[in-house]
Amino acid sequence: MSINWVMLHEDEGFVRLPHEHLIYTSPPRTCLSLKPLDSYKGKDAISFQSDSGRIYLTNHRVVYIPAKKSNDFQSFSAPLLHLHDTHVSAPLFGANVWQSLVQPVPGGGIPSSLPAVLLKVTFKEGGAFDYHNKFEEIKERLRVAHENTRQSSRGVGNVDMSTVHLDQLPAYSGPVHNSTGSNHDNQHPPSNSQDSRVTAESCPMGPPPGYEEVQQQSVADELEERLRRAS
Template structure:
């Protein structure tokens, strides 16, 4: 992550990195807080706050631009894979927020002695329920592509420069469409037991099939082949049947 390292563009907000795309833009009046977690107090605790700004979620990083920049704070950015334990927070009172633990990167204008820094975005006008799932979805897909690239020895760089040799075109960014029934799928109709008994007694090529306690009709698949092996316990059952028949005939001759 870095402070005041985002290249600003008056017309588009900020300059995109190579292959970078904006996935989500937050509502206005987002507050930002960068603080040292209570579990890592350190000697020089960090405390950076901004009351109003806009957060951008891209396929590579989170970018925050304050509404009114100051010489001390003009911008903030953090690579997606340097954000850990990210989750929304829904308090009883006050606006919702989104929190994450940051892993600092060298040269980011933040104390290098800090092992972790807590990022908090407060959504004063709502929108955390859109931002949080979008972040989770893009980060998971980015992790998959980066893991595959590392497995193929496509990149041996450190985590803070993980995108150097990764092809971002392999990252699917759009939301997957929800399933909708097309109406053209062939589904076997479910019939009652009485109807199935009538089908068994009547001639025809339709054979009933019992599925989950109900009988279902359907034509056999054209490529279906009978099993080559006997079902389990077939030989034992056959021997028992033969023995029972022999015993029955023997008892009849004795009587």
């Protein structure tokens, strides 16, 4: 993960890396927030925020360019494999938010004492699920490419990025509805309405309170342990 390391381009947003292909571009009013986890108790606090800008997804990385740049914040980028625990939160009111724990890279402008930072991207004009689906697909392809390279003699640093793209992937479609589904359902006797209410009330509609915080802390602990072993 890097702050202000992206080479900007007036027309195309940013300068592409070798064999880098653009997969997704968000609408222009996309927000970004970057901060340490709530559990972090250290002194190296950072905070970057933008109320408007674009997020770009490529076969190499995620890039965000704010609409209004400042000396402190002109760009954000992160390699795909440095983004962990990614998911979309869909609140009852307001825009959908894509969240991720980001593992900093050496020399990227983030203090080394931070094993991970929390990234939130708010899609005010839609596109969160489209972005997330494409992100997960290309990240999996990149992970497989790294794994194959690791098992070969080329080494991890020599992944052929020209082969990592989303070409020829089937377009996403919603769940397939069986045209005979209604007849099939009618073959079953209707359930008692009181039993249905009891079942609905007893089944939680979402994760338990504090689940996201526990999940984030678990991932952060794992990243911190990786840094400790590497040092």
